[in-house]
Amino acid sequence: MAQTPHPRSNVSAIPTYVPGKPPTPRPGLTTFKLSSNENPYPPLPGVVEAATRAAGAMNRYPDMGNAELYAALAESLGVPVDDLAAATGSVALIYQLVGAFCDPGDEVVHAWRSFEAYPIAITAAAATSVKVPVLPDGRHDLDAMAAAVTDRTRIVLVCTPNNPTGPAVTQSELDAFLAKVPSHVLVVVDEAYVEFVRMVDAVDGLATYRSHDNVVLTRTFSKAYGLAGFRVGYAVAPAPIAAALRAVSLPFGVSSVAQAAAVASLAATDELFERVDALVTERDRVVAGVRAAGWEIPDAQGNFVWFELGGRTADFAAAADELGIVVRPFAGEGARVSIGEPEGNDRVIELARSFRP
Incomplete structure (x- = not known):
């Protein structure tokens, strides 16, 4: 046969x-x-007009380098352009991170229940998902997550606020956690809902990435900015990590219309x-x-x-x-x-x- x-x-x-x-x-x-x-x-105001103008050139490929978007993000966040990587939603960045940093059988530690796409991306890369149950109040059990790190661990995912349970980790909790994680393990702080956080000792993701060589932030225009239908996310990371993300990204992944809408959204803060x-x-x-x-x-x-x-x-x-x-x-x-x-x-x-x- x-x-x-x-x-x-x-x-x-x-x-x-x-x-x-x-x-x-x-x-x-x-x-x-x-x-x-x-x-x-x-x-937001100006977004439809910017997207419509970009749609008029749909016969042309988008800017693969996302130059205008990176420039706007760099100015808004106060980070170097080399520390940025864009993709089709922050979920695409999770796929890219696992694909870039994990060999088959390597482990990725994350809370559970947490973002539904984590085990999908991990399994798609033939890596191993290590699920650490959330605490009874829906918070990350960061002590247990740190204890779950082994010599096979390559990535730890921290979803804050946690989707779908809701709580966010504090800066003090994150600092204590990072002190326990080996420096060669990549810690991904997934901040898809960062704009909605209102709490004492909230995580300062940008300050955290600036002070750690193994921390990457993932963010999105889908939630607060209301561009879910256009799929635009971005990572902020030390330059070598951001470069790895750009290297494994889908060529021309973020459309011209999506880039234009994201730039216009950043102008309507x-x-x-x-x-x-x-x-x-x-x-x-x-x-x-x-x-x-x-x-x-x-x-x-x-x-x-x-x-x-x-x-x-x-x-x-x-x-x-x-x-x-x-x-x-x-x-x-x-x-x-x-x-x-x-x-x-x-x-x-x-x-x-x-x-x-």
């Missing part, structure tokens, strides 16, 4: 990424998608933070309403809240759907609910009151 091509053995073990579903249409009822941590606001502040106010209102309904939920530092539900998760998601909101269930564990429009957030509080903890 003739043999047929087959992929590497690790490919069949790659977990499936489960995206947030759209809401079920409800006649006479406005529905809200609260399943993907999207920004409910439209693009006043409007950006007005919107972020409004979302944080809504987040705090939802947290207060849910807790007043009798729920114990973790600290929320992103643009979402977490309900630990165990075996009741599917029932909770169904009850949400009946109210015209769709959430992101994690079977047998819980549900993540994004902060959206005020009316949708009102229904989250209504759901908390009607679906008893």
Whole structure:
């Protein structure tokens, strides 16, 4: 019998990424998608116009060097251009980091539950995912993560705020953790939701990267900036690490339209933070309403809240759907609910009151 091509053995073990579903249409009822941590606001001022101008040249390849985007980021962040690497969302940077720094069988330590794409990227690279359970309050167990580092560990992923549970690590916790991690191990501080953090002793990612040769930050324009549909993320890292990321990046990966939209978004910082502040106010209102309904939920530092539900998760998601909101269930564990429009957030509080903890 003739043999047929087959992929590497690790490919069949790659977990499936489960995206947030759209809401079920409800006649006479406005529905809200609260399943993907999207920004409910439209693009920032000037972004559509910049993207439209760029779309007029779609017959040309994008700038592979992302020169205008890097210049704008370097000015905004106060970092050298050589310390930047852009990609199609911060999730692409996770894939690139694992691909660039891990040989097959090397270990990547990360909290769990945490960002769903971590084990996907790790398995795709034939590396080994070392999952360290989060603490009962949804926080990273950084002591246990440090203890999980072995001579096979190449990368540690720290998701702060943690998606989907919500808490963020403090600078003191991160400093203590970094002191325990060998200097040859890459520590990735995933700051996809950094703009939403409001807490004492919040992580200063830029200061941390500047003081450590093994720290890389990953950030995105998908959340606070509302460019989820364009897929633009970036890493800030010491120049050798950033160079490795650029070396393994997909040529022409970030489209011309996405680059133009990101640059225009960086120019609208006043409007950006007005919107972020409004979302944080809504987040705090939802947290207060849910807790007043009798729920114990973790600290929320992103643009979402977490309900630990165990075996009741599917029932909770169904009850949400009946109210015209769709959430992101994690079977047998819980549900993540994004902060959206005020009316949708009102229904989250209504759901908390009607679906008893």
